[in-house]
Amino acid sequence: MVGKLNRVIMRNKLKQYLLILCSLITFAHFYACEDTLLNNMVDDRVYLLKSGLNETQVYNFDQATAKVIVVKSGVGQTERKVRLDVSPNVLSAYNTANLTDYKALPTSVYTLQAGELNIPTDSREAVFEFIIDVVKYRAALANEPGVTFVIPCEVTNLNPGERDSAKMQTLVLPTIIEPYIYFSNPGFRTENNDITSKSQDILHFINKIEINYPANGAVQYTLGIPANSSSLIAEYNATHSSNYVMLPTDAVSLQTTGEIIQGVNYGNYTFQILKSKLANKYGKYLLPLKIEQVSQSKIHPTDNIVLIPFNYYE
Known part of the structure; x- marks a missing residue:
């Protein structure tokens, strides 16, 4: 009788050990999958939504705004800081490379709202905004018919990651739209x-x-x-x-x-x-x-x- 009881106790303990072992295997497998998932995720990368020639519609609201959008993609675990500079060198290089004759929009026609922006850890983009003086812009177009004006921009990534470009260029070509x-x-x-x-x-x-x-x-x-x-x-x-x-x-x-x-x-x-x-x-x-x-x-x-x-x- 005692021997039979001992065998029952041993079987129950064996079942408990097996349950514990299965739980440990499942737990380890879960974290292994999680680690694999994180390994497959790419690091954050920062880039311009529209590089090169950026033809943008500017609606003639109380504030007519042209935008340069910087995008951050990837895991989203880092913060980035970017700076925008208006650069005549960007315009010269673009005209030479593309056999174009664009001209820099006079600085009196627009105002850059903020030259440096942060892209927080939980954010996916930063937006630089140029406020366009529509009256002055139209006057510039009327004074020089046939000329295409652009705002040549260079965006610098102030804390770039391994996959980032330190500098990015775009030419903003505004088209005024009456809403x-x-x-x-x-x-x-x-x-x-x-x-x-x-x-x-x-x-x-x-x-x-x-x-x-x-x-x-x-x-x-x-x-x-x-x-x-x-x-x-x-x-x-x-x-x-x-x-x-x-x-x-x-x-x-x-x-x-x-x-x-x-x-x-x-x-x-x-x-x-x-x-x-x-x-x-x-x-x-x-x-x-x-x-x-x-x-x-x-x-x-x-x-x-x-x-x-x-x-x-x-």
Whole structure:
């Protein structure tokens, strides 16, 4: 009996030892994998997002900004410090190597916000910003037509890693963009909007409105029927030998306010046509709409009006 009990005890101890051994093997394997993973990860490397000729769109906001972006890739366990200098030597070398004739933008046209930047351990980029004086820039272009102005930049990595280049070069070529909101299809719309006895009493329409810039938050806008609608229709009729008349205002239910959410460059505006409000059952109508207000940027000076045609017949 005692011998049998001892054998049971020995078997239980053996099971415990085996469990402990399996746990140790699993634990060791886990850390071996972790070490292998870290060994395969590359050290941090710093480089320009856009080296060489950097053609950049500069939106004419209150501050028109051209950017030079320095990127850090890799494990992300080190901090970097970088410095930007405007260098005529960079421009000379580029023109010689590429047989170009770019000219340095006068320093009075721009201001470098900060010449040295840190890229912290947990960060992936640093952004140098040039504030462009748009009026002076356009004056420089007008004074020397045919000249392409650039800002020649040399970025120095002040504490480079083994895989880093100590110095990096780029030429910033700004293109000024006026930030606008506008109708996607301005002017006279060419689609056929037919209304007949078989049409529903309320007709629903959706059209698109756009912006050409990266918005800082949602963009609110207001639509309306322009005060000079009659003259717009008369001008169109005279130019195109047509006989459109104004769509009765009480036949329109317009969504007068709308929003373009941040991260996209367009939104939809809607309106309804009330068929019962059209007294004449035969006719060609125009609905003029105008962008009247916007919460940021500007309204396009010509693409802010749309003329939507309707053909009503039984």
